[in-house]
Amino acid sequence: MPLIKSEQIDDEHIKNGVQLEIHDQIVVAEKDGDLRHDILLVEDNRQLAIFIELLLKDKYNVTVKNNGQEAWDYLNEAGMTIPQLIISDIMMPKMDGFEFLELIKNNKLYADIGFLFLSARDSKEDILKALRIGVEDYLSKPFLESELL
Secondary structure (H helix, E strand, O other): OOEEOHHHOOHHHHHOOEEEEEEOOEEEEEEOOOOOOEEEEEOOOHHHHHHHHHHHOOOOEEEEEOOHHHHHHHHOOOOOOOOOEEEEOOOOOOOOHHHHHHHHHOOOOOOOOEEEEEEOOOOHHHHHHHHHHOOOEEEEOOOOHHHHO
């Protein structure tokens, strides 16, 4: 889903059948009814990441990163499309999910991105900590495919 600044909209966009919706000063382009939301998946278990990506790829654009640091670096690349949802594990090398969630929720540019923890850590303390930081939802591993979808 390409993001277009309002000053970039021209006749070419309209000729190509691009429908425009305005959301809080961001114009989202939709062509031929194919609006696919972007998801950033942060998971260090490669096999699980592949499985989750396969579950989601028919309906969403999925980008996979191995840990919070890689995901943070990716978000800060110039020209990167901001995802609508981040799905993240908690236990990861370099930067764990809690640290990553705090960076996201304390940054004006990213604070409104939906954030879902998908983790084997399911103690009440971990869930409460995540909720206090600002996670929108928390799924425990193992999870049901239908629950994630």
